[in-house]
Structure formats: structure tokens, C-alpha cells
Amino acid sequence: MSKELNFEEKYNKLEEAVNKLSSNLSLEEAINAYNEGLKYYKECETILDQANQKIEIIKED
Numbered sequence: 001m002s003k004e005l006n007f008e009e010k011y012n013k014l015e016e017a018v019n020k021l022s023s024n025l026s027l028e029e030a031i032n033a034y035n036e037g038l039k040y041y042k043e044c045e046t047i048l049d050q051a052n053q054k055i056e057i058i059k060e061d
Contacts, residue, residue, distance in 0.1 A: 007047045014040035 005013070017037030021030060 007044060010040050010043050010047070014044060 014037055017033045017040065020033040021037065025033065
């Protein structure tokens with residue numbers, strides 16, 4: 001059973017994918033790194049959107 005990664009861990013995975021794309025990769029490796037990065041980008045974006053919603057609710061009180 002794998003544990004869910006927190007925001008910081010997902011962000012680090014995103015950075016790793018970006019760094020991979022900056023290196024000399026085959027087309028297949030580049031596509032895989034891009035897809036991995038996109039996955040973590042979307043997950044980080046969701047977490048940040050949820051945090052922003054919570055902040056907006058707190059500000060309204």
C-alpha cells in the first residue's frame with residue numbers, strides 16, 4: 001500500500017520531471033517525463049485551488 005504524497009513531495013516530483021526534460025532524452029523518455037510532469041502539475045494545481053478556497057472562506061468570516 002503506497003502512501004499519498006503531500007504537496008511538497010508532488011512538487012518535487014514535478015521539478016524532477018522538468019529537470020529530466022532539460023536533459024538529453026529519447027522521444028519516448030521525453031513523452032514519459034512530460035506526462036509525469038503534467039500529472040504532478042495537475043495534482044499540485046488542485047491542492048493549491050483547494051487551499052485558496054479555504055483561505056477565501058476564512059477571509060469571509
